[in-house]
Amino acid sequence: MSSGFPIAVSVLTGFLGAGKTTLLNRLLRDPALADTAVIINEFGEVAIDHLLVEQASDGIIQLSDGCLCCTVRGELVDTLADLVDRLQTGRIARLARVVIETTGLADPAPVLQSIMAHPAMVQAFRLDGVITLVDAVNGDATLDAHVEAVKQVAVADRIVLTKADLATDRRDVEALRARLRQINPGVELLDAGDRSTDAAALLDCGLYNPAAKSADVRRWLGEEASHDHHHHGDHGDHDHGDHDRDHRHDSRVRSYSLVHDGPVPFSAIEMFLDLLRSAHGERLLRMKGVIELLEDPSRPLVVHGVQKFLHPPARLPSWPDGQRGTRLVLITLDMPEDYVRRLFAAFTNRPSIDTPDRAALENNPLAIAGR
Numbered sequence: 001m002s003s004g005f006p007i008a009v010s011v012l013t014g015f016l017g018a019g020k021t022t023l024l025n026r027l028l029r030d031p032a033l034a035d036t037a038v039i040i041n042e043f044g045e046v047a048i049d050h051l052l053v054e055q056a057s058d059g060i061i062q063l064s065d066g067c068l069c070c071t072v073r074g075e076l077v078d079t080l081a082d083l084v085d086r087l088q089t090g091r092i093a094r095l096a097r098v099v100i101e102t103t104g105l106a107d108p109a110p111v112l113q114s115i116m117a118h119p120a121m122v123q124a125f126r127l128d129g130v131i132t133l134v135d136a137v138n139g140d141a142t143l144d145a146h147v148e149a150v151k152q153v154a155v156a157d158r159i160v161l162t163k164a165d166l167a168t169d170r171r172d173v174e175a176l177r178a179r180l181r182q183i184n185p186g187v188e189l190l191d192a193g194d195r196s197t198d199a200a201a202l203l204d205c206g207l208y209n210p211a212a213k214s215a216d217v218r219r220w221l222g223e224e225a226s227h228d229h230h231h232h233g234d235h236g237d238h239d240h241g242d243h244d245r246d247h248r249h250d251s252r253v254r255s256y257s258l259v260h261d262g263p264v265p266f267s268a269i270e271m272f273l274d275l276l277r278s279a280h281g282e283r284l285l286r287m288k289g290v291i292e293l294l295e296d297p298s299r300p301l302v303v304h305g306v307q308k309f310l311h312p313p314a315r316l317p318s319w320p321d322g323q324r325g326t327r328l329v330l331i332t333l334d335m336p337e338d339y340v341r342r343l344f345a346a347f348t349n350r351p352s353i354d355t356p357d358r359a360a361l362e363n364n365p366l367a368i369a370g371r
């Protein structure tokens, strides 16, 4: 594979009518998006979205109608493979980036998986980040009604609030912002109406930037992620009132951090991640973090995954904020936290009294109950 690879892929998602095409049109006018191919997935009989994207050029690739996350998933990979082929045979001169606009109904995780899990795709493309649009007027109701919308928020690297200009009460918008931060504590929250919400703010937003060899770990592992984050309805004897019922999907999505001071052997981390993904891959929406390896503690290992799939782990030249240690942030759906914590404790050699230690788990990975 020649230079220029892997090509950055940005995924633009958000519920039906959230304003994806509107934002994409604006972004495509930005010179930063020159040499960008846009893949638009549509759901419905009549493919019209591509007509709405003004820059109708060779760059725009229309998938046949259907839901990207299920029926057209194979075709997304075909479309990406075709792009690589066109590039390598000179039919496209340059390709700096791909933007995939997903259908509003899509659960974004399978879309991300189809990029990250396919061996040929991993060579050619890297997931830059997920940009999720949330409509300031309808967002609250959409999150209540559709767990897919909650997942879209949970996996985002950037959230763009649209249509705040149409909201009649600022307090509703602020409440929605708070809710979005609760679902995805590390996320950067932008406003579509701000001039600063441009290509620069939305691109290169993943955890790890291979060009700069740096990772945005500070944002992910910063103050908000340094304490465990509990959503509504997770507070033990807390009274489950109307609020919890209203936001029933939110309570299924949780984020929490796993922290260990001191280096961990690579084999222990590998086995922890393998067990977690095999037992709970579907429920692990997103995982990001840095690991201090026993074998090479001065260069942090950056891990970044969507469901069962991990990006190829990257090494940073040094610790970005000077603070060593293993810090993982997980965003999960219906996952038993206790199991994850006990598994992590066992692999970092801090098993609790009734929990098998690492050696026991290596012999019998099913030894921890509660999966």
Ligand SMILES: Nc1nc2c(ncn2[C@@H]2O[C@H](COP(=O)(O)OP(=O)(O)OP(=O)(O)O)[C@@H](O)[C@H]2O)c(=O)[nH]1
Pocket: 014, 015, 016, 017, 018, 019, 020, 021, 022, 023, 049, 103, 104, 162, 163, 164, 165, 166, 192, 193
């Ligand atoms: N006032 C206002 N209107 C907006 C904003 N963003 C989008 N719209 C309008 O909302 C409507 C839907 O926007 P689209 O960009 O088509 O939304 P979409 O997410 O691509 O829609 P689907 O493809 O159906 O999922 C259009 O009429 C837009 O003009 C915004 O920030 N403010």
